[in-house]
Amino acid sequence: MEGGFGPKIVFEIAGIPITETVTNTWIIMALLILFSFVATRKFEYMPRGLQNFVELLVDGIYKLTAQTMGKDKIGFAPYIGTLLIYLVCANLAGLFALRPPTADVNTTMGLALITFFMIHFFGMKKKGVGKYLKGFLDPIPIMLPMNIISELATPISLSFRLFGNIVGGLIIMSLLYGGLAGLGAKIGLSMPIFQAAIPVPLHLYFDVFAGVLQSFIFSMLTMVFVSMAMD
Amino acid sequence: MENTNFIVIFLNWLLSFDKKALILGASAIGAGFAMIAGIGPGIGQGYAAGKGAEATSTNPKGSKHSTMIMLLGAGIAETSGILSLVIALILLFGNPLIKQDGDGLIIAVSAIAAGIAMIAGIGPGIGQGYAAGKGCEAASMNPDGSRPSTLVMLLGSAVAQTSGIFSLVIALILMYANPLVTGHQSTIIVAASTLGAGIAMIAGIGPGIGQGYAAGKGTEATGKRPKYQSNVIKTMILGQAVAQTTGIYALVISLVLMFANPLMKLL
Numbered sequence: 437m438e439g440g441f442g443p444k445i446v447f448e449i450a451g452i453p454i455t456e457t458v459t460n461t462w463i464i465m466a467l468l469i470l471f472s473f474v475a476t477r478k479f480e481y482m483p484r485g486l487q488n489f490v491e492l493l494v495d496g497i498y499k500l501t502a503q504t505m506g507k508d509k510i511g512f513a514p515y516i517g518t519l520l521i522y523l524v525c526a527n528l529a530g531l532f533a534l535r536p537p538t539a540d541v542n543t544t545m546g547l548a549l550i551t552f553f554m555i556h557f558f559g560m561k562k563k564g565v566g567k568y569l570k571g572f573l574d575p576i577p578i579m580l581p582m583n584i585i586s587e588l589a590t591p592i593s594l595s596f597r598l599f600g601n602i603v604g605g606l607i608i609m610s611l612l613y614g615g616l617a618g619l620g621a622k623i624g625l626s627m628p629i630f631q632a633a634i635p636v637p638l639h640l641y642f643d644v645f646a647g648v649l650q651s652f653i654f655s656m657l658t659m660v661f662v663s664m665a666m667d
Numbered sequence: 668m669e670n671t672n673f674i675v676i677f678l679n680w681l682l683s684f685d686k687k688a689l690i691l692g693a694s695a696i697g698a699g700f701a702m703i704a705g706i707g708p709g710i711g712q713g714y715a716a717g718k719g720a721e722a723t724s725t726n727p728k729g730s731k732h733s734t735m736i737m738l739l740g741a742g743i744a745e746t747s748g749i750l751s752l753v754i755a756l757i758l759l760f761g762n763p764l765i766k767q768d769g770d771g772l773i774i775a776v777s778a779i780a781a782g783i784a785m786i787a788g789i790g791p792g793i794g795q796g797y798a799a800g801k802g803c804e805a806a807s808m809n810p811d812g813s814r815p816s817t818l819v820m821l822l823g824s825a826v827a828q829t830s831g832i833f834s835l836v837i838a839l840i841l842m843y844a845n846p847l848v849t850g851h852q853s854t855i856i857v858a859a860s861t862l863g864a865g866i867a868m869i870a871g872i873g874p875g876i877g878q879g880y881a882a883g884k885g886t887e888a889t890g891k892r893p894k895y896q897s898n899v900i901k902t903m904i905l906g907q908a909v910a911q912t913t914g915i916y917a918l919v920i921s922l923v924l925m926f927a928n929p930l931m932k933l934l
Contacts, residue, residue: 506897582915586908589915592836593829600835601746604753611760645742653825660822660904
């Protein structure tokens with residue numbers, strides 16, 4: 437998206453622009469790899485400290501997957517867990533003055549396309565190609581074009597649901613910070629006092645509430661769509 | 668010779684203004700239109716609040732819990748209002764249309780159409796509010812089943828948002844990448860098509876309310892019998908997918924008007 441609110445280009449490699457989205461994704465990836473490396477050293481039979489937290493997290497993800505997709509599809513838990521943890525970190529990046537990678541439609545569309553291909557690949561694998569293709573003629577054959585369009589609409593709505601929420605918060609917050617800075621300058625304050633406290637409740641709503649909720653919804657919808665395609 | 672056709676007079680009057688002034692004026696109208704979507708979250712959250720009050724009297728001990736669920740649901744129901752606010756703010760503060768080359772009238776109409784498209788937010792707002800109310804009710808009736816029923820509420824509400832998201836997509840296309848702005852033969856048809864692309868999206872009100880109703884009933888059903896959560900989810904999502912159909916028709920028409928307009932060939 438060009439215009440005032442798009443991600444900035446940090447540098448270029450051989451003419452390919454590398455935006456904030458990409459560099460911030462790298463930062464999150466590095467932190468997550470570091471975390472999983474540190475957290476999985478020295479596992480003991482009786483968990484202590486960090487191991488408690490990690491076991492709780494992994495256990496919760498497995499339980500959620502089993503509850504939503506059914507016990508037979510527990511194999512999806514590692515992917516769902518990765519997706520959920522990455523999305524939560526990405527959406528909360530705004531709290532640390534990083535532009536959330538999910539505020540770029542390229543990121544969310546990429547993730548939604550993974551879901552899209554999972555839906556159709558596992559649908560075909562489980563049902564067989566013939567039965568899978570026949571599903572497009574339900575309930576009556578004349579619905580074929582509608583069924584195809586509604587399948588294509590799934591990744592669009594999935595990606596823009598996340599993107600719209602995060603970029604919406606980003607735009608509102610950046611306008612608020614700009615407005616507060618302007619207000620401070622007008623009164624003649626040299627210290628950014630207004631920016632210190634006033635945005636906090638809005639950060640709670642847009643970054644923490646919307647960010648965590650949308651990560652959860654994205655993962656849940658992925659699970660529901662994939663398991664529905666397989667049944 | 669005086670032209671007596673009202674539309675021609677009106678268009679000539681519009682074209683007598685500076686291009687930039689025309690776009691800015693239209694952006695103001697568009698921002699206003701976008702905010703009409705606020706009707707939805709208003710009604711929906713009011714319903715949720717009412718159900719919250721009812722839940723408190725039914726089960727005073729669990730009132731803290733049902734209030735939390737009400738606030739969670741109301742927070743989701745706010746989404747379409749916020750998306751509209753974002754479109755309005757982009758039109759007011761970061762307007763991408765001013766810098767665009769092309770016919771002033773068409774760019775101006777794009778701003779209005781982007782605003783009109785967002786009116787669809789009324790639907791998801793009402794629907795998600797209904798789901799939030801039902802979630803609140805379910806939590807007070809059967810506190811043990813509140814976890815699965817809240818989950819169904821979240822999922823159902825997320826699906827009910829779909830038509831609002833389609834509107835957002837159309838509004839963003841209209842503002843950032845309207846294919847009609849350059850390379851056209853007839854200004855009036857292109858301008859009207861752009862406006863039509865925005866108006867078509869209003870249909871999203873229907874799926875939003877309908878899917879929200881499904882989400883609410885799914886939440887209620889799960890609250891009563893948490894054991895059947897996954898069956899309820901499947902039926903709910905299937906029904907919601909069918910309810911989405913008219914919204915998808917609107918999206919298709921809107922995209923056809925912008926990217927593959929058959930009316931241009933008739934000239």
